[in-house]
Amino acid sequence: MELPKRVQLKEVGPRDGLQNEKGFIPTEEKIKLIDRLSETGLDYIEVTSFVHPKWIPQLADAVKVLKSIKRNPNVTYAALVPNMKGLERALECNVDEVSIFMSASEGHNQANINKSINETFPILKEVVEGALAAGKNVRGYVSTVITCPYDGYTEPTQVVRIAEKLFEMGVTEISLGDTIGVGVPTQVDTLLIEMLRHFKSEQLAMHFHDTRGTALANVMTSLMHGITKFDSSIGGLGGCPYAKGASGNVATEDLLYMLQEMGIETGVQLERVTEVALSMENVLGKKLSSKQVMIARGEE
Numbered sequence: 031m032e033l034p035k036r037v038q039l040k041e042v043g044p045r046d047g048l049q050n051e052k053g054f055i056p057t058e059e060k061i062k063l064i065d066r067l068s069e070t071g072l073d074y075i076e077v078t079s080f081v082h083p084k085w086i087p088q089l090a091d092a093v094k095v096l097k098s099i100k101r102n103p104n105v106t107y108a109a110l111v112p113n114m115k116g117l118e119r120a121l122e123c124n125v126d127e128v129s130i131f132m133s134a135s136e137g138h139n140q141a142n143i144n145k146s147i148n149e150t151f152p153i154l155k156e157v158v159e160g161a162l163a164a165g166k167n168v169r170g171y172v173s174t175v176i177t178c179p180y181d182g183y184t185e186p187t188q189v190v191r192i193a194e195k196l197f198e199m200g201v202t203e204i205s206l207g208d209t210i211g212v213g214v215p216t217q218v219d220t221l222l223i224e225m226l227r228h229f230k231s232e233q234l235a236m237h238f239h240d241t242r243g244t245a246l247a248n249v250m251t252s253l254m255h256g257i258t259k260f261d262s263s264i265g266g267l268g269g270c271p272y273a274k275g276a277s278g279n280v281a282t283e284d285l286l287y288m289l290q291e292m293g294i295e296t297g298v299q300l301e302r303v304t305e306v307a308l309s310m311e312n313v314l315g316k317k318l319s320s321k322q323v324m325i326a327r328g329e330e
């Protein structure tokens with residue numbers, strides 16, 4: 031079986047991981063989390079999001095967080111940006127990379143960003159133009175690529191249509207989100223066969239939530255298609271408040287363990303990431319569900 035020799039992990043814990051947490055996490059703790067993650071070998075961290083604080087109150091401190099972290103020159107610090115207002119705030123803090131986002135399905139797009147798919151394109155086009163003019167790279171998320179909590183199954187051709195539009199705008203990479211974490215390997219296979227007829231594997235990243243425990247199997251299927259970029263979240267935290275039933279992302283430390291044992295390099299230190307994940311249990315006042323954290327707790 032031919033698998034990639036090296037994979038890049040994009041840590042989305044401080045943004046996707048925390049956005050769904052109910053109680054407000056003190057800003058100092060978010061900064062500490064990002065600073066600790068910056069010392070684990072990760073080279074990409076999505077730190078926050080410049081969405082409307084009314085929609086995601088947990089990340090209302092985005093400006094303070096991004097301005098206060100200790101930047102490691104080897105790490106790209108990215109943030110989610112939905113529109114020009116968000117871009118202004120992100121540029122004010124000198125974000126390294128901008129992540130725009132929309133869904134492949136109408137139902138989730140409307141619930142998540144209060145716009146139809148067609149209304150979203152010109153808004154994002156303006157954001158991409160503004161970010162590129164400011165010298166920032168732009169990454170695009172396409173959510174609900176397998177199933178939408180409102181509209182059901184998503185046709186792969188619809189994902190291709192949205193991805194083509196985002197690439198035309200100037201994004202350099204698209205992260206494909208199984209937003210509610212119900213996808214299975216055969217569906218990922220079907221999706222990637224279609225996507226790879228139109229795009230190169232280097233242009234794609236995969237973003238798996240793990241609601242049904244299928245995320246690692248979906249990563250494996252993606253590796254077999256030559257995908258080398260995966261989003262993951264420390265401790266398996268995460269979820270979208272506008273996607274009912276969505277649980278956390280694949281846990282960074284569980285993904286790292288699997289890759290490491292398969293001899294795939296990441297440059298990230300499993301022990302350090304696990305320590306950071308474990309420390310989040312105190313901050314959040316709850317046990318995390320990742321296997322590596324359970325083992326570190328002595329609960330094998």
Ligand SMILES: CC(C)(COP(=O)([O-])OP(=O)([O-])OC[C@H]1O[C@@H](n2cnc3c(N)ncnc32)[C@H](O)[C@@H]1OP(=O)([O-])[O-])[C@@H](O)C(=O)NCCC(=O)NCCSC(=O)C[C@@](C)(O)CC(=O)[O-]
Nearest residue numbers: 080081082085112115116131142143144171173207209270
């Ligand atoms: C997109 C909007 C802003 C539209 O929200 P809206 O209410 O339609 O916004 P609007 O453009 O009509 O503006 C209304 C007011 O909000 C202000 N406003 C407008 N934008 C901003 C901004 N950026 N920052 C601060 N303020 C803002 C704007 O200035 C105005 O203020 P007013 O004039 O009334 O005083 C809203 O729907 C929103 O913030 N949605 C984000 C929801 C979200 O973050 N969801 C979770 C993301 S996770 C995800 O999408 C999936 C992903 C990426 O993780 C991958 C996967 O798992 O698949």
